[in-house]
Amino acid sequence: MGEDLFWAIRGGGGNTFGVVLAWKIKLVPVPPVVTVFTVNKNLEQNATKIFHRWQYIAHKLPNDLFTAVWIMKVNSSQVGKKTVQAGFRGMFLGGVDELIPLIQQEFPELGLAKENCTQMSWVQSILYFGGLPIQPVEILLNRNALPRSSLKAKTDFVKEPMPETGIEGFMNMFLEEEADFAITMIEAFGGKMDEIQENELPYPHRAGILFESTYIVQWTNEEDAGTYINWIRRLYSYMASYVSKSPREAYHNYKDLDLGTNNVNGYTSYEQASVWGLKYFKNNFKRLVQIKTMIDPMNFFRNEQSVPPLWSP
Structure with missing residues (x-):
């Protein structure tokens, strides 16, 4: 061609x-056992400060360790109130006994414990992060395994750590009523991404990026669409001063019309x-x-x- x-x-x-019509995929080796983890921290548990620290660490972690942070509104321990949760998630190409001391050395603020971790196969980890039961893995063949809903997504790439005040403002927007069905998925870069030239493939967002943010809001009633879309546009506008500029980069797979x-x-x-x-x-x-x-x-x-x-x- x-x-x-x-x-x-x-x-x-x-x-x-x-x-x-046809393609070949070059596979890479993975160990028979990987370790996944989730540590949830809400606003009352210093989620803002821990995320602020994560920004300086995540892109420097070993290539065998991937981390991400999922931001969403959740119920507070105070009855009838809501808070914002930062879910620190990760996958390590190795066992839990190797992962724990690594995190304790590089990111002690997270407080990762063995009970936060689960060992499994790599293909099971795909189900874990997708919110599906990890058994049987054949569920990956089911196109209707996850419920479908309408959503709007927008993306950003961040090259400089956000200040704590910026993070606080971002988190507070999730306390608004329109954020009931919203989530932001923040994925660390660095590692192999820093080693690939910007023009090697059409996808250019590589070296120098700390993390990618994907903002998503969902709704079930179409008459509510405008309300939720307006909210995510306001969130995107708020983030303008903290993300890449000239251009403000975006991820093509989440088409943003x-x-x-x-x-x-x-x-x-x-x-x-x-x-x-x-x-x-x-x-x-x-x-x-x-x-x-x-x-x-x-x-x-x-x-x-x-x-x-x-x-x-």
Whole structure:
């Protein structure tokens, strides 16, 4: 297919360059046993301070250890009241007896204990983080294992640690009524991501990023959609001063149509598409447009935020 197209389809956006009928995946080895953990801390348990410290540590942890923080509203220990919980989650490619001293040395503020940890196979860990029973693993073949709901997602990449005051304001927004069905998933970068060049593949968000934040709000009644979408837009606006800039980067797999869309008539200029294209792909966007122009100049494969050719019918 040529080196350019092969580069583009590995992260350049689905429904843009054609239909992939077959592919090969290069697997990497994992140990027979991994260790997962969850440590929940709410506002009354210094969640803000612990998260503030996590920002300075997570991207420097060994490559065998992945960590994330899930932020959501939960019931408080005080009857009838709510609080905000930071769930510190992780997976270690090894046993619990090796993980505990590692965390105690690198991140003692978390207070990780053996009862927070579970050893399992790597494929079971996928079910663990997906909120599904870890047995039987065949549930992964069931496309309807998780309930479906309407949602709106927005993303950010953070390159500098947020100050405690910024974190407090962020957490407090989850106490609002509209945040009843909201979650923010914060995933640490560093490690292998720092070793891959920005232009090696279309996905450019790698070296220098501390973590990615994915803000999600869900609803069941469509008449409530506007209320929840307005809330997540306010959350996104609040975060503007704490995240990447020029451009404010975004993750293409969570398409955010707030960033802009292709014209309905099928023609979108490079300048128009750059509004969201540079956020998703940074400097790789120009190469993606050139490849699109070469292999699909009539823009047959398109969607609201597909890469447009340099000219269209």
